[in-house]
Structure formats: structure tokens, C-alpha cells
């Protein structure tokens with residue numbers, strides 16, 4: 001899955017967990033005299049959280065970045081050499097230091113002080129990182145949970161099968177988190193954070209007989225892009241999307257480009273017009289600062305040359321005799337949008353089928 005999704009972090013995480021399992025099975029204490037577990041346990045339980053931390057903190061470079069892959073390989077080889085050296089040379093001071101228990105008389109707690117500290121440090125820093133990250137991924141959250149699980153498994157490693165079972169659960173968590181992330185990427189528009197066209201089409205399946213659809217388009221957006229640049233255009237798209245996302249009783253989608261769709265399930269057009277008017281006015285009144293240093297939202301200084309505002313046009317429709325399916329209603333709403341543009345923009349137009357046409361069709365059917 002990592003290869004398929006071009007993500008190296010999950011692969012490295014699982015490789016580290018796998019290596020811990022291999023090391024413990026290979027050096028399993030067959031005889032009490034074996035010195036291996038007493039050295040191996042503190043070393044491995046210290047290195048695992050540091051590895052999980054390292055793989056999560058390094059930037060995701062995909063699976064085909066040769067220099068990054070070489071760096072990762074070098075890090076693994078260095079660690080293997082370090083463990084081998086510890087096992088063979090046994091520098092006692094080191095071993096004593098990393099084996100230092102949290103409390104000397106704790107029978108149920110096996111993790112050393114150094115290892116516990118490493119788990120705490122990794123969990124704390126990764127949680128902080130999650131707080132500041134803009135694009136949250138389920139996988140990133142799952143790493144914190146995996147740290148917790150592995151701390152538990154290593155603490156119980158003397159009990160048969162615990163490490164193997166927990167490691168399998170970790171594998172499952174990684175797979176599930178990747179599936180969630182892939183789903184999120186497929187359905188969410190990266191720029192605005194709104195759901196995209198695929199999600200919109202799927203929402204149509206859940207609509208009953210009564211619903212309303214509005215098509216929204218930013219006015220003169222080409223002009224805006226040409227005057228202020230594509231980055232400023234992107235900023236406007238984000239702000240407009242965030243206002244549309246506050247819609248009450250409906251859901252906002254990015255239809256594509258500078259067009260958005262609002263779907264109101266179980267609502268008639270009369271019930272949603274006021275809400276659409278509120279959104280139209282809110283967007284027209286929003287002062288957008290193009291200077292990156294003054295992102296503060298304020299409506300005080302409307303004459304600031306670096307502050308701009310945009311307007312939207314909207315078309316609204318609901319099912320009727322001529323437009324029975326959601327995609328037909330959407331096209332009908334788009335016709336309303338076209339009329340709103342022609343009528344001078346910054347307007348809401350409600351598309352209504354001509355009554356004569358509807359009656360004529362009914363009589364033909366009869």
C-alpha cells in the first residue's frame with residue numbers, strides 16, 4: 001500500500017516494528033544464562049520510540065526519492081551496527097544507563113527510565129506537531145496511538161505473544177489509516193478543504209424527493225486573477241469557501257474552478273433563499289487583505305489599497321416536472337446562475353419552470 005500510495009513513512013514505521021519482533025524472536029532467552037535479553041530489551045525499547053519519532057518527523061518524500069532512501073538505509077545500517085556493537089562489546093556504563101529502571105521495586109513496569117522518557121518525548125512532540133499541522137492525516141494521528149501501543153507491548157514483552165499481537169494490531173491500524181487518508185484525498189478539495197465533485201455526486205444518492213441545489217460562482221474572477229495574481233485568487237477561493245461552509249441547513253462543495261455547489265436536503269427553495277442571501281451579503285462585505293502580513297479580518301479600513309472584496313452570483317433550483325433528478329436540478333440551478341450573471345452579478349436567481357410548459361407536458365402525458 002505504501003508503494004501504491006507513494007508514501008514511505010508507513011513503510012518505515014512498520015519496518016521498525018517488524019525489526020523489533022525479529023530481534024526479540026532471534027535473541028529470545030532460550031536459557032536463563034543468555035545475556036542477550038538483558039541487553040537487548042533496554043536497547044530496543046529505547047530505539048523503537050526514537051525510530052518512530054524520526055520517521056514521522058522527517059518529511060514525507062515518497063518511495064522513489066533515491067537520496068532520501070539512501071539516508072534511511074544508512075540510518076538503519078548505523079543502528080544495526082550500534083546494536084551489534086553493544087551486544088558484543090557490552091560497554092557496561094552504557095548498558096547500566098539505558099537499563100536504569102523508573103523505580104527499582106516496580107514489578108509490573110519493565111520499561112527503563114531512558115525508554116519511558118523516549119516514548120514520552122516522541123508522543124509529546126508528535127502531538128504538538130499535530131496541533132500545528134494544517135492538513136491533518138489519520139496516519140499522523142495513528143502514530144501517537146501506535147507509540148502508546150508499542151510502549152504497552154514492550155512493557156509486557158515477557159508475556160507470550162503480546163508483542164506479536166500488538167504488532168499485528170499496529171499493522172492493521174497503519175493500513176486502516178492509509179485507507180482513511182486515501183479516501184479523504186479522493187473526496188476533499190485540497191485548496192479549500194471543502195468536499196469535491198466526487199462527494200457531491202455521491203450526496204445525490206441520498207437525496208429524497210424534496211431538496212434544493214444552489215450553484216455559486218465568484219464574479220469577474222478571471223479579472224481578479226489577472227489583476228492580483230493566482231496566489232491572491234487562491235486566497236479568495238479559500239475565504240469564499242470558508243464562508244460558504246458556514247451554510248445553515250445545507251452542505252457546501254467545490255464544484256470546480258471558482259464554482260461551488262450548495263445542497264440542501266429536505267428543504268424547499270423558499271426555506272433556503274434567506275440563508276443564501278445571508279451568504280451573498282457576508283461574502284460581499286468580507287474585506288480580504290492581500291498583503292500576507294495583514295491577514296487580520298477587519299471591516300474598518302475599506303479604502304486600504306491592499307484590501308479587496310469580491311461578490312458571488314447564485315442560481316437556485318428544486319425538483320419539478322421538467323427537472324426530476326439531482327443532476328437535472330443542478331443544471332437548472334446553473335441556468336439561474338447564468339441569469340444572475342446577465343442581470344448584473346452579485347444576485348440570487350431562483351430558476352422556475354414556466355407553468356405553461358409544465359401544464360402542456362402534463363396534458364401530453366395524459
Ligand SMILES: Nc1nc2c(ncn2[C@@H]2O[C@H](COP(=O)(O)OP(=O)(O)OP(=O)(O)O)[C@@H](O)[C@H]2O)c(=O)[nH]1
Pocket residue numbers: 191217218219220221222223225229230231232233234237256257258341345
Ligand atoms: N487562483 C485560481 N484561479 C482559478 C482556479 N480555478 C479556476 N480559476 C480561474 O477562474 C477564472 C474563471 O473565469 P471565468 O470562467 O472566465 O469567469 P469570471 O472571470 O469569474 O467571470 P464571470 O463568471 O462572468 O463573472 C479563470 O481565470 C481561471 O483561471 C483556482 O484554483 N485558483
